[in-house]
Amino acid sequence: MAEGIHDLMGNIAVYSMNIRTADFVVSNTNPVLCPPADKPEFAFIGRSNVGKSSLINLLVSRKNLAKTSSTPGKTQTINHFLINGSWFLVDLPGYGYASVSRSKSQAWAPMITTYLKKRQNLITTFILIDPRLDPQKIDVEFINWMGQEGLPFSIVFTKADKLSRNALAAAIQSWKKKLADAWEEFPPVFATSATDRRGKDELLDYIATLLPSAA
Ligand code: GTP
Numbered sequence: 001m002a003e004g005i006h007d008l009m010g011n012i013a014v015y016s017m018n019i020r021t022a023d024f025v026v027s028n029t030n031p032v033l034c035p036p037a038d039k040p041e042f043a044f045i046g047r048s049n050v051g052k053s054s055l056i057n058l059l060v061s062r063k064n065l066a067k068t069s070s071t072p073g074k075t076q077t078i079n080h081f082l083i084n085g086s087w088f089l090v091d092l093p094g095y096g097y098a099s100v101s102r103s104k105s106q107a108w109a110p111m112i113t114t115y116l117k118k119r120q121n122l123i124t125t126f127i128l129i130d131p132r133l134d135p136q137k138i139d140v141e142f143i144n145w146m147g148q149e150g151l152p153f154s155i156v157f158t159k160a161d162k163l164s165r166n167a168l169a170a171a172i173q174s175w176k177k178k179l180a181d182a183w184e185e186f187p188p189v190f191a192t193s194a195t196d197r198r199g200k201d202e203l204l205d206y207i208a209t210l211l212p213s214a215a
């Protein structure tokens, strides 16, 4: 829950969520072996190398809690991290990278889709997008699949440090246009950078709004 105080006007001022502890719990390839589904959970998905693991490290202010690599295909398991002892962040394998062997990339799909469809405590999923590329078919297909399944999600544009402010705005605009074909409304959208740390507080504040007050 975001740390908040009542200001003099009686309004609640919400300050950035305080991450006190972040602990690795378990890695597995079988969604059935995830920890008990008794705490709110948020997952990170997107193409290999888009920055999922780096974003988790940014959120928890730890360099190597989630393992990162400049070589795509680093994360190949479902990884649970327990935050403040009361909710989970989940680092998922990437999808759709040509250099990953065909058999392996096909093996990921059911692992990921089963996890996303069956995980009962999953509050929302952050779909990470590289704003330097034109909208990619595989991302559009994944987003549309989430919609068909009725699974809630937000979009996070990563590596924002690699683009000028104008180029980033243009990229987000072109994604909005692309998704307007299938979607009446655009989901919540964030821009982040693990390098200059932008977007961290916005994302944590958003998570805080989705957590029960006790978490
Ligand atoms: P897989 O586990 O392979 O699917 O990749 P991932 O999506 O977890 O990506 P990861 O966090 O491992 O980052 C991939 C590469 O991108 C690493 O070299 C990171 O240092 C780099 N990277 C991640 N986020 C950012 C960012 O915000 N800015 C910049 N400049 N580089 C980033």
Ligand code: MG
Residues within 6 Å of the ligand: 052, 053, 054, 067, 068, 074, 075, 091, 092
């Ligand atoms: Mg990773």
